[in-house]
Amino acid sequence: MSLDAPNRALDARSPSGPLDSRWTRHLEQVSLVSPANKRKRTVIVVGTGLAGGAAAATLAELGYNVLSFCIQDSPRRAHSVAAQGGINAAKNYQNDGDSVWRLFYDTIKGGDFRSRESNVHRLAELSANIIDQCVAQGVPFAREYGGTLANRSFGGAQVSRTFYARGQTGQQLLLGCYGSLMRQVDAGRVKLMAHREMLDLVVVDGKARGIVCRDLVTGQIERYAGDAVVLATGGYSTVFYLSTNAVNSNATAVLRCFKRGAFFANPSFTQIHPTCIPQAGDYQSKLTLMSESLRNDGRVWVPARPGDKRPPHEIPEAERDYYLERIYPSFGNLVPRDIASRQALYMAQEGKGVGATGYATYLDFAEAIARQGENVIRDRYGNLFSMYEEITGDDPYHAPMRIYPAPHYTMGGLWVDYNLMSTIPGLHVLGEANFSDHGANRLGASALMQGLADGYFVIPNTIGHYLANVRLDPVSTDHPAFAAAEAEVSGRLAKLLGTNGKRTVRDFHWALGRIMWEKVGMSRGASGLETAIREIQALRAEFWENVKVTGSTGNFNKDLEMAGRVADYLELGELMARDALERRESCGGHFREEYQTPEGEAVRDDAGFTHVAAWEHLGDTVAPARHQEALDFEFVTPSTRSYK
Amino acid sequence: MSTMSFSLRIWRQDGPNLPGALQRYTVHGVTDDMSILELLDRLNEDLIAQGQDPVAFDSDCREGICGTCGLVINGVAHGPKSQCTTCELRMREFRGGRTVDGLLEITVEPWRAGPFPIIKDLVVDRTAFDRIIAAGGYVTVNAGSAGEANDLKIAKPDADAAMDAASCIGCAACVAACPNASASLFTAAKIAQFTHLPQGAPERARRALRMVEQMDAEGFGDCSNHGECEAVCPKGISISNIAVMRREFAKALLGGG
Ligand SMILES: Cc1cc2nc3c(=O)[nH]c(=O)nc-3n(C[C@H](O)[C@H](O)[C@H](O)COP(=O)(O)OP(=O)(O)OC[C@H]3O[C@@H](n4cnc5c(N)ncnc54)[C@H](O)[C@@H]3O)c2cc1C
Ligand code: FES
Numbered sequence: 016m017s018l019d020a021p022n023r024a025l026d027a028r029s030p031s032g033p034l035d036s037r038w039t040r041h042l043e044q045v046s047l048v049s050p051a052n053k054r055k056r057t058v059i060v061v062g063t064g065l066a067g068g069a070a071a072a073t074l075a076e077l078g079y080n081v082l083s084f085c086i087q088d089s090p091r092r093a094h095s096v097a098a099q100g101g102i103n104a105a106k107n108y109q110n111d112g113d114s115v116w117r118l119f120y121d122t123i124k125g126g127d128f129r130s131r132e133s134n135v136h137r138l139a140e141l142s143a144n145i146i147d148q149c150v151a152q153g154v155p156f157a158r159e160y161g162g163t164l165a166n167r168s169f170g171g172a173q174v175s176r177t178f179y180a181r182g183q184t185g186q187q188l189l190l191g192c193y194g195s196l197m198r199q200v201d202a203g204r205v206k207l208m209a210h211r212e213m214l215d216l217v218v219v220d221g222k223a224r225g226i227v228c229r230d231l232v233t234g235q236i237e238r239y240a241g242d243a244v245v246l247a248t249g250g251y252s253t254v255f256y257l258s259t260n261a262v263n264s265n266a267t268a269v270l271r272c273f274k275r276g277a278f279f280a281n282p283s284f285t286q287i288h289p290t291c292i293p294q295a296g297d298y299q300s301k302l303t304l305m306s307e308s309l310r311n312d313g314r315v316w317v318p319a320r321p322g323d324k325r326p327p328h329e330i331p332e333a334e335r336d337y338y339l340e341r342i343y344p345s346f347g348n349l350v351p352r353d354i355a356s357r358q359a360l361y362m363a364q365e366g367k368g369v370g371a372t373g374y375a376t377y378l379d380f381a382e383a384i385a386r387q388g389e390n391v392i393r394d395r396y397g398n399l400f401s402m403y404e405e406i407t408g409d410d411p412y413h414a415p416m417r418i419y420p421a422p423h424y425t426m427g428g429l430w431v432d433y434n435l436m437s438t439i440p441g442l443h444v445l446g447e448a449n450f451s452d453h454g455a456n457r458l459g460a461s462a463l464m465q466g467l468a469d470g471y472f473v474i475p476n477t478i479g480h481y482l483a484n485v486r487l488d489p490v491s492t493d494h495p496a497f498a499a500a501e502a503e504v505s506g507r508l509a510k511l512l513g514t515n516g517k518r519t520v521r522d523f524h525w526a527l528g529r530i531m532w533e534k535v536g537m538s539r540g541a542s543g544l545e546t547a548i549r550e551i552q553a554l555r556a557e558f559w560e561n562v563k564v565t566g567s568t569g570n571f572n573k574d575l576e577m578a579g580r581v582a583d584y585l586e587l588g589e590l591m592a593r594d595a596l597e598r599r600e601s602c603g604g605h606f607r608e609e610y611q612t613p614e615g616e617a618v619r620d621d622a623g624f625t626h627v628a629a630w631e632h633l634g635d636t637v638a639p640a641r642h643q644e645a646l647d648f649e650f651v652t653p654s655t656r657s658y659k
Numbered sequence: 660m661s662t663m664s665f666s667l668r669i670w671r672q673d674g675p676n677l678p679g680a681l682q683r684y685t686v687h688g689v690t691d692d693m694s695i696l697e698l699l700d701r702l703n704e705d706l707i708a709q710g711q712d713p714v715a716f717d718s719d720c721r722e723g724i725c726g727t728c729g730l731v732i733n734g735v736a737h738g739p740k741s742q743c744t745t746c747e748l749r750m751r752e753f754r755g756g757r758t759v760d761g762l763l764e765i766t767v768e769p770w771r772a773g774p775f776p777i778i779k780d781l782v783v784d785r786t787a788f789d790r791i792i793a794a795g796g797y798v799t800v801n802a803g804s805a806g807e808a809n810d811l812k813i814a815k816p817d818a819d820a821a822m823d824a825a826s827c828i829g830c831a832a833c834v835a836a837c838p839n840a841s842a843s844l845f846t847a848a849k850i851a852q853f854t855h856l857p858q859g860a861p862e863r864a865r866r867a868l869r870m871v872e873q874m875d876a877e878g879f880g881d882c883s884n885h886g887e888c889e890a891v892c893p894k895g896i897s898i899s900n901i902a903v904m905r906r907e908f909a910k911a912l913l914g915g916g
Contacts, residue, residue, distance in 0.1 A: 073802040088717070089789050091829055092725040108809060144805070151805035153798045153858040155822040162812030180822060186724055187825060194797025201793040209786065232778055261719040295692045300700055301721050402722060405747045408691070471802040519707050521700070565707050570674060571715055571779040574707060 025644040028432040029133040038137040046483035053078035059241040063090030066446025067247030068192040069470025075199035084208045091193040094261040098185025100306035101177035102463040104142035113174040125171040126454020127603035128653035141468040152191035169459035171351040177460045182398045215500045223442035234569040238492035243441045250425035250447035256528025258422035259304040265580040277437040278629040280430035280450035283595035288423030289355035293375040302421040307459040310348045312383035321366030346658040353456045353604040356420035379415035426453040430629040434477035445469035455603025511578045516561030520578045540608040544596040555585040663689045666762035691751035715780040721746040726828035731768040736832035736891040744893040770835035774878045787877040794873035795866035796849040798859035821855035826894040833888035839880030844888040847904035864911035
C-alpha cells in the first residue's frame with residue numbers, strides 16, 4: 016500500500032528561464048519592504064549557528080527588529096563552531112577549471128540527483144560572495160606565502176575549491192558571524208535570548224507568529240511574538256544517540272513545527288561520515304569526527320586477508336588493500352562520503368576490519384609524511400592529530416589512525432520553497448534544519464556554504480517578499496494561541512517529571528540509537544525498517560510510562576531538557592524509518608539493500624522516485640501523509656554516479 | 660588494562676547566592692579512554708536511578724572547540740593536562756594519582772570569579788564575555804558590501820598570527836586561573852587578532868578603548884602578569900597578546916590609532 020496522499024500541490028516557487036539568471040531575476044522581482052516599515056517588523060530567529068547567526072545579524076543590518084535565540088549560554092558556541100575542514104566556493108583561484116557550473120554540477124551529482132536545480136545553482140553562485148564577506152570580517156583563512164587565499168580538496172570534486180582556517184574553519188566562520196551579531200546587539204537591533212530552548216511554534220490565522228520557550232537557567236516558560244519566524248536549529252543526527260554532533264544538538268524545534276503543520280522533507284536522508292574515531296565503549300557520549308580533509312593526504316586501507324590481526328606496521332605493502340583506490344581509481348580516497356562509508360562497512364563485514372572491535376579501517380599518513388615532511392602535515396592537520404591522540408592515546412604521526420563511519424549530518428529537514436519558507440506561511444527554515452540543497456548526500460564543505468548563503472544572502476532578500484505581501488494583524492502574547500501552546504508545553508514538562516518510572520532518559524536514547532543505527536543506518540532493508548517502526552513505537556509507549564526524570568521545572572535541569580528532546584527523537588525516528596521504507600530505491604546516503612548492483616553500488620529508480628517526499632503530520636494516532644514534489648531536471652541529465 | 664575507582668569531591672550549590680559545599684561520591688569501573696565528563700555522566704545515571712539530583716554541569720561539542728565545558732579539577736582550570744579542555748581530558752591522566760582509602764581522589768569545582776555567578780553546581784554565567792565582544796570585537800562590515808577577497812593580500816605570517824589569537828574558544832579558564840580574576844587574555848586575544856590584519860583598522864582605537872572599558876565595567880580584575888592564564892589556556896593563547904592590548908589601549912587613549 017502506498018501512503019501517498021492525494022496530490023496536495025507543493026509549490027516550490029522555483030523560478031523558470033535560464034538557470035544562471037534565475038536568482039538575479041528573482042531578486043529583481045521580489046517585493047521590497049521600505050526602511051520605515053522594516054523598523055516596525057519583528058523577526059524571531061531561532062538558532063545562532065552559521066545560518067541563524069548570519070540571518071539575525073543581516074536582518075538587523077537591514078533594519079528589522081530581531082529576537083535571537085539559542086540553547087547555549089552564548090551564540091558563539093552553536094554547533095557550527097565544531098566544523099573542521101572547510102567551506103567550498105567556486106572562486107577558481109587555483110585555475111584548475113572550477114566554475115559556478117562545476118560546483119553546481121558536483122553538488123547535484125553528489126546529492127545523487129535528488130535536489131532542485133534552481134536551489135543548488137543559487138548556492139553555487141552565492142559561494143564566492145561568502146568568501147568575500149568572511150574575509151572582510153577578518154576571518155583568518157589559510158593563505159599562501161604570496162598573501163592569497165589557500166585551498167584544499169574535498170570528496171566528490173576533482174578541483175581544489177575548499178577554503179579553510181586550519182582545522183577550525185567552522186569556529187572561525189562562526190566567530191566572524193558572531194561578531195556581526197554582537198555588533199547588532201550593541202546597536203540595539205538584536206535582542207539576544209541565550210540559554211533558551213524553543214519548545215513550540217505559535218500559529219495564528221494560519222501564520223507563524225511566535226514561539227514558546229523555556230529559559231534554561233530559571234526554568235520559566237516564556238512567550239515571544241513576531242511577524243515572522245526563522246528557524247535555523249541545525250540537524251538531527253543525535254537521533255542516533257552516538258553521532259559527531261554536539262550533545263545539545265536536537266530535533267525539538269523542527270519536530271514541534273512539523274506537528275504544527277510544517278511538512279518534513281526526506282527525513283530518512285542522513286549522512287554517515289566515513290572518518291570518525293571508532294566507538295571504544297558503552298560509556299561513550301559522542302563520536303569524534305576526523306575531518307574529510309584528511310583524505311587529501313591520508314590513504315585508507317585494511318589488511319588484504321580477512322582476520323589478519325597483525326599490527327599495521329607488520330603488514331607489508333603487498334598484503335594491504337587500499338580498497339578505495341582499488342575500487343575507484345579516478346577519485347580514490349576522495350570518493351563522496353556515502354560511498355566511502357559503505358565500503359568501510361563492507362570491509363568490516365568481510366572480516367577485514369581492524370582494531371579491538373573489528374569495526375575500523377586505517378587512515379594512514381606514512382606516505383604523505385615521507386613525501387612532504389612531518390612539518391607540512393602538522394601545519395595542515397596539527398589540531399586534528401592532537402585531538403586524535405588526546406582521545407585514543409595513539410600518535411597518528413607514527414601509526415595509522417583507526418577510523419569508522421558515524422552519523423554526522425541530516426540532508427532531510429523541514430520542507431521549504433525557493434524563498435526558504437515552509438508550508439506554514441511566515442515560518443522560514445535555514446541551514447541544516449531545512450532539506451533544500453543536498454539531495455540524498457551532502458558533499459564535504461558544503462554545509463557551511465549553505466548555512467551562510469541562506470543566512471547572509473537568501474533570507475534577507477526573500478523574507479521581505481513575504482512581509483510585503485501578507486496581511487498581519489497585530490498579535491500579542493496574550494492571544495489564545497499563545498496560551499494554548501504554553502499550556503501544552505507546560506503539560507508535557509509536568510508529565511515528564513510526573514511519570515517517575517524506572518528507566519533513565521539516557522537509557523531510552525541509547526536504546527533508540529541502537530535501533531536507528533542497526534536498521535535505519537548505512538544499510539536499510541524493508542523488513543528491518545518494518546521492525547524498527549514497531550520497536551520505536553513500543554519504546555515510545557514505554558517512555559511515557561516508565562521514564563525517570565529528576566528535579567523540577569523551575570531551575571537549570573539538564574535531565575529535563577534531555578527528556579523533552581528524547582521524547583521528540585522517539586517520534587522523529589519513526590518518521591525516518593517510514594520515509595526510508597517508502598523510498599524503494601537506493602540513492603546517496605539512503606541505501607536500500609533490495610536495490611543494488613552485484614558490486615554493491617546504489618541503484619536509483621528515477622521513474623518512481625525523482626521527487627522529494629514531504630510528510631504531513633495528521634495527528635498523534637494516525638500515520639502521517641506522504642506528499643511528493645516532483646524534481647525536474649532541465650539542465651543536467653541524472654546519470655549513474657560513477658567515481659571509478 | 661584494569662579499571663579504576665574514584666572518590667570524587669564535587670561542588671554542589673543549588674543556585675546563585677545559596678551556600679554550597681563539596682560532597683563526596685564514588686564511581687567504579689572507570690576505563691582509560693573515558694573522558695571526565697563521561698565519568699560525570701556515569702555518576703549522574705547512578706544518582707538519577709537513586710532518585711537524587713544529578714550534578715549540574717554544562718558541555719556541548721565535547722571535542723574542545725565550543726568552550727562550553729570548564730571545571731576546576733584538583734585546583735587547576737581544565738585539569739592536569741596542558742592545552743586540553745575538560746571535555747577532552749581522559750581518565751588515563753589520573754592513573755597513579757593521589758588516593759584516599761584505596762580510591763583515586765579528584766576534586767571538581769566550578770570557575771570561581773566575581774563576574775561569573777554560579778547558576779547551579781558546576782555551571783556559571785559567563786555572559787560578561789559576550790558583552791565584551793559586543794563592545795567592539797568585530798569588523799564593521801554589512802553583508803553584501805565586501806570586495807573581492809583576493810584583492811586583499813595578507814602575508815602568511817600575519818594570517819597565521821591572527822589565527823593564533825583567533826583560536827580562543829571563550830571558555831574563561833583564563834579568568835578562573837587568574838588570582839585577580841582578570842579577563843585580559845580573552846579580551847587581548849580578540850584585540851590582537853585584528854592588529855595582525857588590515858581589516859577593521861579604521862576602528863582599531865575605538866575597539867581597544869571600548870573593549871577594555873567593558874572588561875573593567877564587568878568587574879574583572881587587573882592583570883599583574885602572573886601568567887596563570889596562559890598556563891591553563893587549552894588553545895595555548897600567548898600572554899604576549901596582553902602586551903599588544905596594553906599598547907593598543909595606550910595609543911587609543913593618546914588619541915592615536
Ligand atoms: C564535527 C563536525 C564537523 C563538520 N565539518 C564541516 C565542514 O568542514 N564543512 C562543512 O561544510 N560542514 C561541516 N559540518 C556540518 C556543519 O557544521 C553543519 O551542518 C552546520 O554548521 C549547521 O549549521 P546551522 O547553522 O544550520 O546549525 P547549528 O550550527 O547546528 O546551530 C543550531 C542553532 O540552533 C540552536 N537551537 C537548536 N534547537 C533549538 C531550540 N529548540 N531552541 C533554541 N535554539 C535552538 C542552537 O542553540 C544553535 O544555536 C560539520 C559538522 C560536524 C558535526
Ligand atoms: S564541551 Fe565544547 S569545549 Fe568542551
